[in-house]
Amino acid sequence: MSRNRSITLLSVGHACVDIYQGAVASLVPFFVAERAYSYAAVSGIVLAASVLSSVAQPVFGLLTDRWAMPWILPVSTVLGGLGIALSGLSGSYPLTLVFVAVSGVGIAAYHPESARIARLVSAGSHSAMGWFSVGGNLGFAAAPLMVTAVVASGGLRLSPLLVLPALAGSVLCLPVLRALQKRTALGGTATAVAVGADDKASFVKLSLAVVFRSIVFVGLSTFISLYARQRTGGGTAAGTAALSVLYAGGALGSVLGGSLANRWDRVTVARWSYLLTVAAVAGTVFVPGPLFYVFVALTSAGLYVPFSLHVTLGQDYLPTRVGTAGGVTLGLTVSIGGLVSPLIGSIADATSLRTALAPLILMPVLSWLLFRTLPEPAAPKPVATARRTGGGTDAAAARR
Template sequence: MGRVRRNIPISLLAVGHACVDVYQGSVAALIPFFVAERDYGYAVASGIVLAASLLSSVAQPLFGALTDRWPMPWLLPVSTLLGGLGIALSGLSGSYGLTLVFVAVSGIGVAAYHPESARVARLASRGSHSAMSWFSLGGNIGFALAPLLVSAVIGNGSLRWTPVLVLPALVGAALCVPVLRMLARSQAGPSKTPVPAGADDVASFVKLSLAVVFRSIVFTGLSTFIFLYAQQRMQGSATAGTVALFLLFLGGAVGSLLGGSLANRYDRVRVSRWSYLLSIAAVTGVIYLPGPAMFLFVALTSAGLYVPFSLQVTLGQDYLPSRVGTASGVTLGLTVSVGGLVSPLLGYLADATSLRTALLPLIAMPALSWLLFRTLPEPAARPPQAAAPARQDGEPRADR
């Protein structure tokens, strides 16, 4: 029973993470409907992805720095509701400007959620790679469900049905309440959190962040255009586009769990290097292989890009042990959002040439991540109090 109780916070956080990240996935899933109903070109449509990413890119490290100084668990339900509200309002106005504003509001909600949720998940997981991979899995599931949810709500109607998409936010905010109560009880002892031992390795953290940026570019580029690309390749089938986007997001769920499992046997840096090598071949297959084989390589691409995802979060926290919130805001937020800044460039290239030509630069992105990971060290294991600050030296582990 004790182990079940200890897993409850991570399980609730994982479901809450899904309820938030469904809105990150919804931006890409809504693009085909904006194109169809409003006659947007590739570049204009990808500007919506840019709006969701731009403010989020700036806001996430700021929220991370704030949570390093003042824990703000109340941000979890508030940011979840903000993320859902922006997407719910995005389809109600025909104005492109208002659409950008509403999507940006959702992006700010997502930005506020991730640093604090990663800090809370680190406390709840006690530094376990597997537990953090379950937390990341929740986000992957949210991504995967987004195209199905958007298609079910909007597919047989119009963009004016977007208010229905607020429902996951209401569920996610409600699930935050028991987590906050458990967190308050667990921290009822000492009010001050000791700073983890170990010096910050800023150089390694910068290299890691660049690797995550390149990973973000390829994933965001594919999530923005894979629906339209699969539709083109499969004779205009909208179902093919939905399946491709679903596989792109669902493969991440498999990759996250696999990453946590592999990291328990091998070090995180080595596992990440392997996964980026796989991703080079997988992205190439997505772009060049004809017919249904493309769907297999979409799933392989997603798995390859997500094996290192949760590992990169904990690596960042271990490279910056005195600034866990900032590290989480960058690795889980800023660097992921930066990929959205590149989407308009791919859109302009697609308008000027073809969609396949615009996707070709994505093959180089996992190769660059692999090169950077070849220069990274595996951090030394942190003492237990770094992962569970409330426990004092000499206390027995709760899970023994």
């Protein structure tokens, strides 16, 4: 199977998983309308989706470093969709938390191994990894449209229909996994485990920068639908449009980030992106009317230009722990932003949404400051080896 076809299938599969990360925030207005949840209550739902995911991501990353687990891609995809599909069936708040937490575990299981396989298939191409990341962005962008189309017409009782993308995604990844298995059987992939010294200090700084980015993105994605109504005077459609713009802008940002990294180094591209994002977030918080959507789009693009670059930077800072690096940069530090959502919700309940969202302007400043201290890592050198799986050997991932 060609690299382009494999990356395309992985990208679409990535979309089918990350649609459920976006679905949590997309369901927030419907939980408020149908169940009269407060800002703090809906923040708790986002928190539930994040907590188990945050805990599970490093565990799955460590397992991926020890054993190749390609089978986990279809399994985790179905699990991520099943939790969201069940979240609308019960009026019980604790059960809703359990179901979105189950979805979070599925999403957590997917990302470390998918990042390993995507890096293997991409052969170290920044552009290819950018396209893989675009799939996740498109999934986020499709979430509000999917949720609105299903739930707005019949209420939360129709949420089981939301499992359909997961079923499709679990099937789409199978050709890529079969191709990798075939190459392994022929001895064609027993190559390229990157070796080199781990730069743990730089990896910690990178991870902190991604955490600050995550706080901005998760904070906005949780409340942007409700905030858009206040800033534009619109209704549900205005909120759905704002959330779609926030997610869709990420697709452009990821592609642009990969292209820019082929011309300049990744650290420089990420540094400038975060600096420009400061102004974009400020405009999102303070500018009313139609221009509000322009700043939402700029914020989205600015936050996503460095997104795929985080993954490859993390893998190059930790060349002996590529699964862990992928789990942290693609999963843990992204989901951990949900831990701050209840605080934002509590401040909004006590004051206003604008007051609660204003501190988010500082987050890209902190990411920019951290990137000013980061070096561009050298490409790790590959050596031929093979890794053990549950039933034999699997070619180790091409780390670079």
